Amino acid sequence: PACAEKVEDSLEKMGVKMRLGAAISRIVEQGDGIEAYFADHDLAEKADFIVLCIGARSNMSFVNQDEVATGAGVLVDDHMCTNVENLYAAGDVAQGTNLLTGKKETIALWANARYQGRTAGANMAGVNQTYPGNIPHNITHFLDMDFVGIGDVRNGSREEEIVTKDGYYYLVFNDKGLQGINMFGRFHESGLVKSRMIKRLLLHNNLPTGNYDFSNDLLMQYIKKTILYMG
Structure with a gap:
C-alpha cells in the first residue's frame, strides 16, 4: 500500500486522472477518438486509445488435457517433463515451481522461459539437467x-x-x-x-x-x- 500511494502521488502530480476499482461497461468509437463508459455512472471519459492489461494466460488450445496433466498451464517437474514420457513443456505454457510457495504456477517471464527451455532441451538431448524454479x-x-x-x-x-x-x-x-x-x-x-x-x-x-x-x-x-x- 505504501508503495502504491507513492505511485498514485506521482501520477496525480503529472495530471493523470485515476479511477480505481471501476469497471468499464462499454467502449464507443467516435470520429475523433474513443469514449469509455464506466459501470458506476453514465458519464464517459474520452481517449485517443485504450490499453487493456490482462496479464498472462497459457494457450492450452493445442494440449490434449485428457492425457497431459494440466492446471492453469501444463504441469512439469524440475526436468521440464510432463506426466507423459518424453513430452516436455517450457515457457508461458508451463507450470513450474514458484520457489516462494513451493506450488506449481505459471511465471510468465522471458528469463524463466529461457531457463525452462534450456533445461527441456538438455534433457531431450540426453543430458540430465534440472531447473528448480523461479519467483515472480x-x-x-x-x-x-x-x-x-x-x-x-x-x-x-x-x-x-x-x-x-x-x-x-x-x-x-x-x-x-x-x-x-x-x-x-x-x-x-x-x-x-x-x-x-x-x-x-x-x-x-x-x-x-x-x-x-x-x-x-x-x-x-x-x-x-x-x-x-x-x-
Missing part, C-alpha cells in the same frame, strides 16, 4: 517512473522500509525470511536482489545453490548494501 519479478517503466515487484509482498508478517535520495524500497518478511520487495524510483539493482533471493530460497529448500551460500541475515546485509550503494 516484474519491472514497469511508465511516464518516467520505474516500479519493480519481486516475490510477493502480500505474504508477510513484518515489513521494513528503506528510503534513499532517489528510491523507495518496501520489504516484507515472514518466518521463512524475505518474501517480497517493491521498489519505486529505481530498477537497476533488482536483478541482483532477485538473484540473491533465489539463492537463499534454494538454500532453505536444500537445493543446489552454486557457489553462493546466503542465509537470511547475509541476504539482508547484501540487499541493504546494494540498495544504499546504487541509490
Whole structure:
C-alpha cells in the first residue's frame, strides 16, 4: 500500500486522472477518438486509445488435457517433463515451481522461459539437467517512473522500509525470511536482489545453490548494501 500511494502521488502530480476499482461497461468509437463508459455512472471519459492489461494466460488450445496433466498451464517437474514420457513443456505454457510457495504456477517471464527451455532441451538431448524454479519479478517503466515487484509482498508478517535520495524500497518478511520487495524510483539493482533471493530460497529448500551460500541475515546485509550503494 505504501508503495502504491507513492505511485498514485506521482501520477496525480503529472495530471493523470485515476479511477480505481471501476469497471468499464462499454467502449464507443467516435470520429475523433474513443469514449469509455464506466459501470458506476453514465458519464464517459474520452481517449485517443485504450490499453487493456490482462496479464498472462497459457494457450492450452493445442494440449490434449485428457492425457497431459494440466492446471492453469501444463504441469512439469524440475526436468521440464510432463506426466507423459518424453513430452516436455517450457515457457508461458508451463507450470513450474514458484520457489516462494513451493506450488506449481505459471511465471510468465522471458528469463524463466529461457531457463525452462534450456533445461527441456538438455534433457531431450540426453543430458540430465534440472531447473528448480523461479519467483515472480516484474519491472514497469511508465511516464518516467520505474516500479519493480519481486516475490510477493502480500505474504508477510513484518515489513521494513528503506528510503534513499532517489528510491523507495518496501520489504516484507515472514518466518521463512524475505518474501517480497517493491521498489519505486529505481530498477537497476533488482536483478541482483532477485538473484540473491533465489539463492537463499534454494538454500532453505536444500537445493543446489552454486557457489553462493546466503542465509537470511547475509541476504539482508547484501540487499541493504546494494540498495544504499546504487541509490
